[in-house]
Amino acid sequence: MLKLYRFLKPYTAMIIGVFIFVTLQTLGDLYLPTLMGEIINKGVMQGDTKKILEIGGLMLLVAGIGVVCSVIASLLSAKVATGLGTILRSNIFKRVESYSLNEFDKFGTATLITRTTNDVTQIQTVTIMIMRLMISAPITAVGGMILAYRKDRALTIVLVVAIPVLAGVVALIASRMIPLFKLVQIKIDKINLVLREKLTGVRVIRAFNTDEHERKRFNDANVDLTENYIKVNRIMAFMMPSIMLIMNLTSLSILWFGGIRISKGSMDLGALSAFTQYAMQIMISMLMLSMMFIMVPRAQAAASRINEVLDTMPEIVDAEKTNNSFSGKGYVEFKDVTFSYHGAEEPALKNISFVAKPGEVTAIIGSTGSGKSTLINLIPRFYDVDSGSVLIDGVDVREIPQEVLRKKIGLVPQKSVLFSGTILENIRFGNEDASKEEIRHAAEVAQALEFIENMDGGFEHEISEGGTNVSGGQKQRLSIARAIVRKPEIYIFDESFSALDFKTDAKLRAALKKETADSTVIIVAQRVSTIMDADRIIVLDEGRIVGMGTHKELMKECDVYREIVFSQLSEEEIA
Numbered sequence: 001m002l003k004l005y006r007f008l009k010p011y012t013a014m015i016i017g018v019f020i021f022v023t024l025q026t027l028g029d030l031y032l033p034t035l036m037g038e039i040i041n042k043g044v045m046q047g048d049t050k051k052i053l054e055i056g057g058l059m060l061l062v063a064g065i066g067v068v069c070s071v072i073a074s075l076l077s078a079k080v081a082t083g084l085g086t087i088l089r090s091n092i093f094k095r096v097e098s099y100s101l102n103e104f105d106k107f108g109t110a111t112l113i114t115r116t117t118n119d120v121t122q123i124q125t126v127t128i129m130i131m132r133l134m135i136s137a138p139i140t141a142v143g144g145m146i147l148a149y150r151k152d153r154a155l156t157i158v159l160v161v162a163i164p165v166l167a168g169v170v171a172l173i174a175s176r177m178i179p180l181f182k183l184v185q186i187k188i189d190k191i192n193l194v195l196r197e198k199l200t201g202v203r204v205i206r207a208f209n210t211d212e213h214e215r216k217r218f219n220d221a222n223v224d225l226t227e228n229y230i231k232v233n234r235i236m237a238f239m240m241p242s243i244m245l246i247m248n249l250t251s252l253s254i255l256w257f258g259g260i261r262i263s264k265g266s267m268d269l270g271a272l273s274a275f276t277q278y279a280m281q282i283m284i285s286m287l288m289l290s291m292m293f294i295m296v297p298r299a300q301a302a303a304s305r306i307n308e309v310l311d312t313m314p315e316i317v318d319a320e321k322t323n324n325s326f327s328g329k330g331y332v333e334f335k336d337v338t339f340s341y342h343g344a345e346e347p348a349l350k351n352i353s354f355v356a357k358p359g360e361v362t363a364i365i366g367s368t369g370s371g372k373s374t375l376i377n378l379i380p381r382f383y384d385v386d387s388g389s390v391l392i393d394g395v396d397v398r399e400i401p402q403e404v405l406r407k408k409i410g411l412v413p414q415k416s417v418l419f420s421g422t423i424l425e426n427i428r429f430g431n432e433d434a435s436k437e438e439i440r441h442a443a444e445v446a447q448a449l450e451f452i453e454n455m456d457g458g459f460e461h462e463i464s465e466g467g468t469n470v471s472g473g474q475k476q477r478l479s480i481a482r483a484i485v486r487k488p489e490i491y492i493f494d495e496s497f498s499a500l501d502f503k504t505d506a507k508l509r510a511a512l513k514k515e516t517a518d519s520t521v522i523i524v525a526q527r528v529s530t531i532m533d534a535d536r537i538i539v540l541d542e543g544r545i546v547g548m549g550t551h552k553e554l555m556k557e558c559d560v561y562r563e564i565v566f567s568q569l570s571e572e573e574i575a
């Protein structure tokens with residue numbers, strides 16, 4: 001956790017302020033019992049009303065100043081803690097943004113969300129507590145001891161017995177509670193995961209009638225968390241009465257032995273009153289300290305989870321020495337590329353070599369899982385190759401700044417993703433500077449104009465979160481428009497026509513042809529009809545290229561390709 005406190009630097013002045021005001025308040029609190037004792041001794045016992053009013057007034061003043069200090073300290077500490085929260089959240093967000101897909105694969109989304117929200121809140125709460133208690137509790141404990149000792153030495157023996165007993169009980173309870181608190185965090189992650197999956201997959205769950213199963217899964221996670229909390233609370237419930245018992249027994253002993261000492265004449269009433277209050281102050285401050293010891297490990301768990309995110313450096317970063325000597329525009333070359341996902345036994349791609357040129361359409365076909373999407377993900381450098389190289393315009397992608405690289409590419413991913421916002425905003429996502437006409441034109445090419453204009457509000461129609469209020473085919477066409485408006489050198493379509501009917505597919509490709517005449521186009525498709533007229537077709541099978549050429553050539557030479565074709569087209573269509 002200390003590591004996270006490096007972010008507190010801008011708040012140094014405020015923190016010092018908190019410490020000063022907390023100290024003032026604590027000292028005031030320590031002074032009050034002494035004044036109380038004086039009122040009893042010099043005022044009440046002597047029947048001196050003037051003295052009572054005098055000291056009483058002073059007490060009110062001290063208490064008043066204490067209240068003011070306490071309010072200011074609260075205000076400042078809250079400001080510091082929320083400030084720390086803001087800094088942490090933005091740092092986590094920035095770091096996560098820089099992650100490559102490898103890191104997302106490693107963490108998972110659910111835990112990244114909990115770490116940004118719940119864990120940061122945890123740190124915030126504990127920070128306030130630490131700032132207020134770190135100073136006041138030790139001052140009260142030590143100061144109270146000294147003052148109590150000065151009031152009456154003999155009675156201090158009661159404290160010498162009581163305090164270790166209290167400390168023992170608290171230590172026992174804390175040792176059972178801390179592991180439970182650590183578990184809570186993991187269980188909250190689990191609930192988040194299940195809930196997220198349930199919400200994003202709600203259509204599938206309904207369709208397959210797996211509500212019952214999902215409910216049970218959520219319920220299990222929920223009950224698990226609840227049971228943990230109940231365990232924590234059971235211990236807490238046991239803690240309060242036992243602590244109260246110890247404290248009251250201490251009071252009782254002080255009064256008992258104090259009474260004896262008073263009747264012997266070796267102590268006065270004022271000292272007894274002050275001593276009792278000091279005893280309480282000491283014990284309460286020790287309780288507060290022990291609460292801190294319980295809370296800190298819990299926050300420690302949160303802190304290490306946050307640090308894990310902050311310390312994970314993205315695997316894919318811009319090279320120190322970048323290379324801008326591009327030759328040509330949109331020239332893509334794979335040179336003997338082999339790639340495997342982390343933790344996978346087999347490489348997903350083996351010895352891939354090919355060239356895609358501007359003005360040409362390069363198509364990639366192959367069965368599901370043959371590595372088509374993987375191959376495409378290497379072009380924008382979502383992952384780095386194991387061996388070989390991917391070259392854009394003659395430069396290795398690892399030497400191109402990511403921003404420059406991605407500007408060259410218009411990618412339509414296999415899974416269309418839309419953001420909440422209007423249709424216009426969603427298309428403009430591809431190119432911030434696009435004018436209304438350009439956006440309209442892109443929509444027209446993507447065969448999206450018709451359905452957009454039929455929607456109420458047209459381009460201003462609101463897309464709901466995750467694009468659930470448009471059909472799969474509409475989503476695909478909007479993602480295509482988003483890529484077109486970018487006017488990239490390299491177009492990549494990953495099964496982007498799969499949800500379109502044959503007629504729209506053909507119309508779209510015809511319109512696209514004009515639009516992309518000078519660009520490099522890479523199309524991944526399942527349908528032979530989509531790619532039949534491509535300049536070059538690459539046939540992938542289990543991560544290897546098993547054929548490359550035009551439709552005619554492949555029909556003659558490539559068995560895998562022929563199989564795909566025969567499974568889809570009738571004899572006449574082939575001829």
Ligand code: ADP
Pocket residue numbers: 105341342344348366367368369370371372373374375
């Ligand atoms: P295609 O797009 O041709 O259907 P993919 O390129 O998506 O196939 O997948 C190729 C292989 O890589 C599959 O065996 C798949 O299980 C694996 N794979 C895909 N994505 C990942 C990932 N993020 N982590 C690990 N393995 C993956």
Ligand code: MG
Pocket residue numbers: 372373374414494495
């Ligand atoms: Mg794919």
